Amino acid sequence: MTTPLARDLDRLRRVAEEGARPGRFAQRLHLMPPVGWLNDPNGLCQYHGAYHAFFQYAPFSADGSGVKMWGHSASRDLLSWDYLGVAVFPDQPFDVTGAYSGCALVEGDDMEVFYTGNVKLVDDGSHDYVTSGREANTVRATCADGVTLSRRHVVMRNADYPADDTEHVRDPKVWRRGDSYLMVQGARRTDDVGEVLVFSSPDLERWRLVNRVTTERPFGYMWECPDYLELADPARPGGVARLLSVSPQGLSGGDWDRRNVYQSGFFELAGDVASSCTLGDFALWDAGFDFYAPQTFLADDGRRILVGWMGVPDEEGYVNPTVADGWQHCLTLPREVTSEGGRVRQRPVRELRALRRGLREASGSLEAPLAGCCFDLEVDRPEGAGGRACVTIADELSVRWEDGTLSMRFSDPSRGSVGAGRTLRYEPLASLSGLRLVGDASSVEVFANDGGLCLSTRYYPRRYGVCVDAPGARVRLWDLAR
Numbered sequence: 256m257t258t259p260l261a262r263d264l265d266r267l268r269r270v271a272e273e274g275a276r277p278g279r280f281a282q283r284l285h286l287m288p289p290v291g292w293l294n295d296p297n298g299l300c301q302y303h304g305a306y307h308a309f310f311q312y313a314p315f316s317a318d319g320s321g322v323k324m325w326g327h328s329a330s331r332d333l334l335s336w337d338y339l340g341v342a343v344f345p346d347q348p349f350d351v352t353g354a355y356s357g358c359a360l361v362e363g364d365d366m367e368v369f370y371t372g373n374v375k376l377v378d379d380g381s382h383d384y385v386t387s388g389r390e391a392n393t394v395r396a397t398c399a400d401g402v403t404l405s406r407r408h409v410v411m412r413n414a415d416y417p418a419d420d421t422e423h424v425r426d427p428k429v430w431r432r433g434d435s436y437l438m439v440q441g442a443r444r445t446d447d448v449g450e451v452l453v454f455s456s457p458d459l460e461r462w463r464l465v466n467r468v469t470t471e472r473p474f475g476y477m478w479e480c481p482d483y484l485e486l487a488d489p490a491r492p493g494g495v496a497r498l499l500s501v502s503p504q505g506l507s508g509g510d511w512d513r514r515n516v517y518q519s520g521f522f523e524l525a526g527d528v529a530s531s532c533t534l535g536d537f538a539l540w541d542a543g544f545d546f547y548a549p550q551t552f553l554a555d556d557g558r559r560i561l562v563g564w565m566g567v568p569d570e571e572g573y574v575n576p577t578v579a580d581g582w583q584h585c586l587t588l589p590r591e592v593t594s595e596g597g598r599v600r601q602r603p604v605r606e607l608r609a610l611r612r613g614l615r616e617a618s619g620s621l622e623a624p625l626a627g628c629c630f631d632l633e634v635d636r637p638e639g640a641g642g643r644a645c646v647t648i649a650d651e652l653s654v655r656w657e658d659g660t661l662s663m664r665f666s667d668p669s670r671g672s673v674g675a676g677r678t679l680r681y682e683p684l685a686s687l688s689g690l691r692l693v694g695d696a697s698s699v700e701v702f703a704n705d706g707g708l709c710l711s712t713r714y715y716p717r718r719y720g721v722c723v724d725a726p727g728a729r730v731r732l733w734d735l736a737r
């Protein structure tokens with residue numbers, strides 16, 4: 256019998272023989288896997304000063320089919336990451352088919368880690384792997400040195416979740432509130448409605464279900480990777496914006512049909528997440544081609560920082576050229592999340608400004624080659640500027656604001672092109688005060704109106720260059736280099 260592990264070992268042997276080369280699309284400023292496949296950010300935290308990012312990792316295959324484990328990287332500036340190795344191997348009976356997504360919480364000198372131990376029982380023909388055949392174990396581990404996770408053990412299992420949930424319960428995110436702790440987990444109910452389970456614990460060990468949160472009307476069949484965050488904002492009732500972030504699956508009809516297959520966004524929450532609350536409208540964190548499963552953490556200096564996976568599961572029609580180089584996917588730039596005047600904003604972390612070099616400035620239009628592949632572009636539109644703005648990158652990707660719409664379009668939709676099969680994403684945007692675009696070797700992240708609307712995409716340029724046509728706008732372009 257070929258077991259998943261044997262398949263992974265085969266692939267590992269192939270990688271060793273052929274050699275994995277990150278190639279020319281290797282990212283300079285984004286966390287990417289040393290080899291193989293990456294998906295969700297996990298366990299984001301700041302521990303003894305350093306930033307830590309774990310991630311869903313399948314090093315033995317770049318196509319995402321391998322058993323998931325936790326890769327681990329650390330950084331001093333959120334932009335250059337050192338890979339520290341695999342932090343969690345799924346080598347226990349409670350996580351043997353995958354150490355799935357989870358979080359880290361720093362408590363004194365310890366990093367407390369929670370993740371989902373995924374167990375898929377052997378296929379004897381009787382399982383649908385939704386209501387049977389699956390264990391979703393909530394696993395706790397402790398890290399006392401910033402590297403080694405020890406004492407992995409199960410704190411909750413299927414029987415601890417509501418009976419009318421399927422066996423799809425996962426992705427714990429934990430935070431402290433006063434003297435106790437709260438945890439959210441994503442879930443799929445047996446009637447195919449996505450929801451968030453809220454648990455409370457006095458000691459991180461014993462957990463009790465205290466609330467179940469969903470929308471008034473069904474909004475997708477499964478909510479993955481939940482997170483809960485509070486942002487100070489005098490413009491909100493009580494001076495606080497309460498957001499429940501989820502990655503819902505199964506949205507369709509209307510505008511959803513022109514967007515990605517799965518989404519990530521947040522609901523404004525009124526009330527108390529741990530007892531009784533209602534959810535307001537859903538807003539996308541990012542409306543580009545490549546964004547899913549974000550997680551946030553609180554930095555020591557008080558910043559709420561969000562990192563997403565710059566990819567989407569089950570994508571069809573895309574062939575990432577990096578697979579030929581033995582790796583696939585990366586994380587987004589870390590973003591500072593704020594609520595200002597009642598509006599949620601995301602901006603690249605301020606550390607990025609220190610890498611700006613060689614300013615070129617113009618009014619209205621600018622065409623410039625780049626020194627390397629990384630750039631930071633600002634297009635500020637004073638009031639009264641013309642009714643459109645267009646930025647063309649690497650000849651084939653245009654980011655355009657016109658007629659109340661912000662769009663991102665690849666001119667050549669073929670798979671061998673710069674967009675590798677991606678075509679068009681757009682969202683309504685009545686007015687545009689400014690655009691910021693940050694480019695890396697194989698990604699572009701767009702922040703419109705001071706991060707009020709974001710669109711991210713991977714891309715695979717033949718030639719790097721930026722061309723701006725935005726009548727009346729102040730245009731500033733920097734190369735980004737260390």
Ligand code: FRU
Pocket residue numbers: 294295311323355356357371425426479480547548568
């Ligand atoms: C989201 C997700 C999570 C799960 C992980 C497995 O992309 O499906 O729900 O924990 O990926 O890799």
